[in-house]
Amino acid sequence: MTRNSGKPDKVLWSELLPWEFKRRLADCPLVYLPLGICEPHGQIAAFGLDTIKAEWLCENAAREAGGIVAPAMGYHVHESGYHARWLEDTVGECNPHMTGMPPHVFLHFFLYQLRAFANAGFKGIVVVSGHSGGNQFDLRRVAERFSIYASIPVFVASDPELVTGRYEGDHAGKYEISQLLYVRPDLVDFAKSDLHRFADAGGPLAIGDDAHQADPLLGRDIMEACLRKLIQEAESLKGRIGNDAATIPITYEEIEALWQELWQVRQDWITARPRDGQLPVSTRSQWKSYERLEV
Numbered sequence: 001m002t003r004n005s006g007k008p009d010k011v012l013w014s015e016l017l018p019w020e021f022k023r024r025l026a027d028c029p030l031v032y033l034p035l036g037i038c039e040p041h042g043q044i045a046a047f048g049l050d051t052i053k054a055e056w057l058c059e060n061a062a063r064e065a066g067g068i069v070a071p072a073m074g075y076h077v078h079e080s081g082y083h084a085r086w087l088e089d090t091v092g093e094c095n096p097h098m099t100g101m102p103p104h105v106f107l108h109f110f111l112y113q114l115r116a117f118a119n120a121g122f123k124g125i126v127v128v129s130g131h132s133g134g135n136q137f138d139l140r141r142v143a144e145r146f147s148i149y150a151s152i153p154v155f156v157a158s159d160p161e162l163v164t165g166r167y168e169g170d171h172a173g174k175y176e177i178s179q180l181l182y183v184r185p186d187l188v189d190f191a192k193s194d195l196h197r198f199a200d201a202g203g204p205l206a207i208g209d210d211a212h213q214a215d216p217l218l219g220r221d222i223m224e225a226c227l228r229k230l231i232q233e234a235e236s237l238k239g240r241i242g243n244d245a246a247t248i249p250i251t252y253e254e255i256e257a258l259w260q261e262l263w264q265v266r267q268d269w270i271t272a273r274p275r276d277g278q279l280p281v282s283t284r285s286q287w288k289s290y291e292r293l294e295v
């Protein structure tokens with residue numbers, strides 16, 4: 001059953017009974033992982049925008065292409081590397097009220113999430129990150145290493161990557177606020193725009209310049225285009241599922257060995273340092289200590 005034809009199928013792992021899980025797994029051994037974060041999207045939109053759109057995409061893709069949606073992850077890499085100067089510019093010294101994690105903690109955990117999916121019986125993994133801007137390259141680095149080791153195809157994309165060439169992603173601008181207006185209009189309130197003038201309210205909180213042009217119909221077109229591409233990728237992943245996927249549980253020791261390899265090249269992670277040519281973070285900014293990963 002699809003989202004437009006009455007009661008939708010249950011696709012959330014957390015809601016399935018064992019027999020339902022086993023049946024969906026046998027029908028289609030794909031798992032979807034929605035990734036997001038709580039971070040400011042101006043005074044007008046909810047903190048969880050990135051997580052909410054990733055969940056929407058994964059749930060609707062699972063209904064159409066089959067598979068099961070893993071519990072969403074609402075913590076993500078933010079402060080570190082190139083994010084630091086961006087946060088200084090867009091949030092400044094206000095409290096962003098966000099669920100940021102350091103890259104080494106997040107990526108290590110991500111590797112264990114992939115292990116959990118393999119051990120639960122999945123043969124293909126789809127990861128959708130609603131938080132983008134570069135993090136997804138580090139996720140792919142981890143996913144590729146795991147994929148080779150476990151012989152399980154893993155697809156990782158941020159939502160703007162699903163519609164490259166058609167729409168350009170942004171942060172809390174016309175693109176993202178339109179997405180939320182379509183998926184959860186109750187979580188956008190333009191009447192609160194004026195609050196950005198008050199520092200004690202948090203200031204502009206990373207609002208995009210063209211957020212006022214957001215439109216639910218544009219949001220629908222963006223989200224449906226993202227969904228079509230995601231379904232296409234899920235179908236293609238199904239075609240790449242082989243018989244050599246690991247069938248015995250992957251141990252902690254095996255994951256730690258993979259992690260050591262990734263850890264050795266941590267200075268290459270995109271979230272570990274500023275972008276080339278990016279302005280340095282001001283000495284007194286709250287974001288200064290996150291500019292370079294020093295672990």
Ligand SMILES: [Zn+2]
Nearest residue numbers: 049050172176
């Ligand atoms: Zn966002």
